[in-house]
Amino acid sequence: MPALVFGTALLPLVSDASLAVAQSDALPWWAWPLLLFVFCFVLGIVAILAGVGGGVLYVPLVSWLFPFHLDFVRGAGLFMALAGALTAGPRLLRNDLATLRLTLPFALVASTFSIVGALLGLGLPTHLVQLCLGILILGVTALTIASKNTERPIVSRQDAIGRALGLSGFYTDAATGERIEWKTHRTWLGLLLFALIGVIAGMFGLGAGWANVPALNLVLGLPLKLSVGSSVFILSVTDTSAAWIYFHRGAVLPMVAVPSVVGLMLGSLVGVRLLSVVKPKAIRYLVIGMLGLAGLRALLKGFGI
Numbered sequence: 001m002p003a004l005v006f007g008t009a010l011l012p013l014v015s016d017a018s019l020a021v022a023q024s025d026a027l028p029w030w031a032w033p034l035l036l037f038v039f040c041f042v043l044g045i046v047a048i049l050a051g052v053g054g055g056v057l058y059v060p061l062v063s064w065l066f067p068f069h070l071d072f073v074r075g076a077g078l079f080m081a082l083a084g085a086l087t088a089g090p091r092l093l094r095n096d097l098a099t100l101r102l103t104l105p106f107a108l109v110a111s112t113f114s115i116v117g118a119l120l121g122l123g124l125p126t127h128l129v130q131l132c133l134g135i136l137i138l139g140v141t142a143l144t145i146a147s148k149n150t151e152r153p154i155v156s157r158q159d160a161i162g163r164a165l166g167l168s169g170f171y172t173d174a175a176t177g178e179r180i181e182w183k184t185h186r187t188w189l190g191l192l193l194f195a196l197i198g199v200i201a202g203m204f205g206l207g208a209g210w211a212n213v214p215a216l217n218l219v220l221g222l223p224l225k226l227s228v229g230s231s232v233f234i235l236s237v238t239d240t241s242a243a244w245i246y247f248h249r250g251a252v253l254p255m256v257a258v259p260s261v262v263g264l265m266l267g268s269l270v271g272v273r274l275l276s277v278v279k280p281k282a283i284r285y286l287v288i289g290m291l292g293l294a295g296l297r298a299l300l301k302g303f304g305i
Contacts, residue, residue, distance in 0.1 A: 029255075032066065032067075032068075032255070033255050033256075033258070033259045034259070035066070036062070036066060036256065036259045036260060036263065037259035037260075037262065037263040038263065039061075039062070039065070039066075039263070040058070040080075040259065040260045040261075040262075040263030040264045040267065041263040041264070041266055041267040041270075042267060043057055043058060043061070043263070043264055043267060044263065044264040044265065044266065044267020044268040044269075044270070044271060045267045045268070045270050045271040045274065046267075046271070046286070046287060047264070047267075047268065047271065047287075055077050055078075055080055055081035055205070055206050055207025055208075055209075056137075056140055056206050056207060056209075056210050056291075057287065057290065057291065057294075058073075058076075058077045058080060058260065058264070059073055059074060059077040059133070059204060059205050059206055060133065060134075060137045060291070060294035060295060060297070060298055061290065061294050062076075062077075062260070063130075063133075063298065064294050064297045064298065068253075068256055069126075070126050070129060070130065070133075071122065071126075071246070071249075071251040072251060072252075072253045072256045073205065073256065074121065074204060074205025074246065074251070075205060075243070075246035075247070075251040075252040075253070075256075075257065076205075076252065076253070076256045076257040076260045076261075077204075077205035077206060077207070077260075078201075078202075078205045078207075078239050078242050078243040078246060079239075079243055079252065079257050079260075079261060080207070080257070080260050080261050080264055081206070081207030081208075081209075081235055081239050082235070082236065082239040082240060082243055083261045083265060084207070084232075084235075084264070084265065084268070085207075085232050085233070085235035085236035085239065086236050087265070088232050092229040092232055092233060093233070095229075096171040096172060097171060097225055097226060097228070097229030097230075098226075098229040098230045098232065098233040099169060099171075099230070101165075101166055101167065101169065102167055102169070102184075102222075102226075102230055103230050103233045103234050103237075104237075105165055105167070105191070106190065106191065106194045106216075106230075106234055107233070107234045107237035107238060108237075109191050109194045109195050109198065110194040110195070110197055110198035110201070110208070110234060110237070110238040111198060111237050111238050111240070111241040112195075112198065112241070113194075113195045113196070113197075113198030113199045113202070114198040114199070114201050114202035114238045114239070114241050114242035115202060115241050115242065115245055116198070116199055116202065117198060117199035117200060117201060117202025117203035117204075117242065118202035118203065118241075118242040118245035118246060119202075119245060120199070120202075120203050121202060121203035121204065121205075122245070122246070122249055122251065127301070127302050127303075127304060128302065129203070129204070129302075130298050130299075130301045130302035131298075131299060131301075131302025131303065132203070132204070132302070133204050133295075133298045133302070134295050134296065134297070134298035134299025134300070134301070134302055135295075135299065136200065136204060136206075136295075137291055137294055137295030137298060138292065138295035138296070138299065140210055140291060140295075141288055141291040141292045141295060143210065143214070144210070144287075144288055144291065145288060150217060150218065150224065151223065151224050152180070152223050152224070153217065153218070153221040153222070153223070154221070155182075155183050155184065155185045155221035157185065158183045158184060158185055159184070159185050159186065159187050159188070161187040161188050161191075162183060162184040162185065162187040165187070167183065167184040167187060168181075168182065168183035168184070169181070169182060169183075170182065171223075171225075171226060173225070180223055180226075182221075182222055182223055182226055183221070184220045184221060184222065185220065185221050186219055186220060186221070187220065189219055190215060190216070190219050190220045193211075193215045193219060194212075194215065194234075197211045197212065197215065197238075198238055198242075201238055201239065201242055202238075202241070202242035202245070205242070205246070207235055207239065208235065208238065209231050209232070209235060212227075212230075212231035212234055212235065213227050213228055213231045216230055216231060
């Protein structure tokens with residue numbers, strides 16, 4: 001019931017934002033940052049309750065509902081994902097849920113290719129980027145529906161690249177006090193995937209946690225908790241490289257980026273408190289629906305419809 005009430009309360013906000021876009025000439029300039037702050041506050045709550053990154057919701061929804069150029073939205077999306085990752089990174093390292101030995105090789109690959117993605121995204125026509133964004137978001141929606149992460153994948157034998165890079169170790173589960181050992185396999189495939197993830201993150205300004213976690217957990221064979229922690233730390237390196245390109249090209253507008261970052265982080269704090277009351281599964285279905293609509297909208301805009 002709380003999830004249904006929360007979802008119903010969100011619909012008027014989306015409707016109001018759509019109406020506001022249609023009447024953008026009638027609004028003063030300061031109204032848009034205020035509306036964006038409120039929208040991102042709600043978005044931060046929804047992202048926590050649904051267990052998805054706010055960045056993957058931010059870019060398609062804000063580019064749909066607000067009259068900001070897509071370049072500014074993508075630049076703000078990178079800084080928003082970066083702010084969350086930098087906040088959580090040090091604690092994850094202290095708790096052994098992320099290690100430099102594991103994350104740096106993949107972060108280096110993703111970071112390098114995120115620069116390529118950022119240059120590519122800023123160089124392509126906007127309608128083509130919208131078209132690609134629509135296809136990507138619909139793909140993310142399908143991945144969200146089908147994803148089934150594994151708590152502790154079985155890795156019987158480590159590959160040569162993983163051994164050469166020293167990608168093995170252990171961490172202590174804080175909930176059970178159990179010492180859990182880990183090692184990687186299919187490391188070469190993981191490196192290729194993180195190159196692709198870097199291009200996608202830079203090109204569309206999306207936080208790539210939705211792709212990092214399945215790559216680490218299902219492909220490399222890392223435990224789920226370590227995959228989530230490592231994903232956040234990799235984001236902090238990947239998004240920094242791509243964000244600098246957007247900043248250097250003048251595609252980071254404080255009027256868009258500041259209310260987005262502040263609103264989403266405050267909403268995330270509220271979302272954590274509501275997690276024990278609201279049913280996350282119901283919210284997840286709401287998010288899947290929102291992602292599907294936003295992806296379809298971006299696809300239609302790419303075709304000029």
